[in-house]
Amino acid sequence: MRSLKGCCAGAARSYIGEMKLIRTCLNPRSLFALALFCAVPIASAGEMTAFDLIKEGNRYIGEQAKDKVVQIRSEKSVGSLTPVVWTVVYYDPTARLKAVEVKFVAGKMTDVNRPFRLLEPVLGGDTPLDREKLKVNSDKAVATALKEPVLENIKVTATQLKLEKVGEGVLQRSAIGEAIWKVKLWATKLREANRDADLGEVWISAADGKVVKSDLHLDRID
Numbered sequence: 001m002r003s004l005k006g007c008c009a010g011a012a013r014s015y016i017g018e019m020k021l022i023r024t025c026l027n028p029r030s031l032f033a034l035a036l037f038c039a040v041p042i043a044s045a046g047e048m049t050a051f052d053l054i055k056e057g058n059r060y061i062g063e064q065a066k067d068k069v070v071q072i073r074s075e076k077s078v079g080s081l082t083p084v085v086w087t088v089v090y091y092d093p094t095a096r097l098k099a100v101e102v103k104f105v106a107g108k109m110t111d112v113n114r115p116f117r118l119l120e121p122v123l124g125g126d127t128p129l130d131r132e133k134l135k136v137n138s139d140k141a142v143a144t145a146l147k148e149p150v151l152e153n154i155k156v157t158a159t160q161l162k163l164e165k166v167g168e169g170v171l172q173r174s175a176i177g178e179a180i181w182k183v184k185l186w187a188t189k190l191r192e193a194n195r196d197a198d199l200g201e202v203w204i205s206a207a208d209g210k211v212v213k214s215d216l217h218l219d220r221i222d
Contacts, residue, residue: 048107050074050086050138050163057088057102060112065092065100068128073162074138076186081142081159089115091128129165129179129206136209138163141181144209145202150216151185157196158186163206179206189221197221 048056050072058066068091074083084106092100095114103111136144142159162182181204186196197220203213 047082048104050088050161051134053086053088053102053104053107056104056107056109057090060102060109061090061100062092062094064094065090067131068092069131070099070128071162071164072138073164074160076160076184077158081146081156082139083159083161127165129163133207134163134179136181136204136206138181140209141183141204141206144204144211145183145185148202148211148214148216150214150218151187151199154199154218154221155188156185156199157188160184166203180204180212181206185216187221191222 054067054069054072069088070091071089073087073089075085077083086104088102088104090100090102091098092114097115100112100114102109103113138161141161141163145159146156161184163179164182166178166180183202183204185199185202187199189195189197199218199220200216201213202211202216204210205212
């Protein structure tokens with residue numbers, strides 16, 4: 001009899017515990033917290049922005065080159081509008097050609113090398129970008145480029161980005177040293193849906209996010 005009573009008492013406690021758990025889960029505050037948690041995207045390494053990669057790249061270079069970014073460039077994106085292959089070029093006064101490059105794939109460092117090419121001193125390409133004036137990150141540059149009115153009914157399929165200085169007079173508004181995002185776009189061809197076409201580039205100021213040049217050619221998708 002005692003065994004039976006103990007069993008029943010244990011079952012009752014278990015039932016009461018489960019009911020309390022259910023009431024807690026159904027509590028509006030708990031449901032709101034759960035919904036809020038689920039709504040927050042979990043960032044992955046492959047979603048790192050260009051500016052994130054500057055900080056990450058600092059881990060693989062000498063103190064003399066840290067944060068002294070000369071250029072950031074990506075390869076053409078595949079399957080989305082966000083490139084995952086990036087190269088960050090730093091000014092390194094100890095390197096023979098004054099540069100060291102750190103390559104990333106999906107946010108992971110894959111290579112560090114000193115390129116066999118000269119930086120462009122005439123265009124100011126051999127001096128670091130002014131980090132204080134870099135206000136527009138790569139994701140914002142892509143979003144701005146996609147808002148160009150001529151792209152309203154165009155299915156853009158891929159992007160490729162490059163952040164670098166432009167030469168004096170190139171934009172008829174800037175002096176040597178202005179940092180510009182050059183966003184190249186591709187779109188699906190109208191008659192060959194399995195192919196894409198190079199539409200051209202949209203240039204965006206890294207300082208204020210304004211489009212300073214749009215060179216898009218929609219005739220290429222015919």
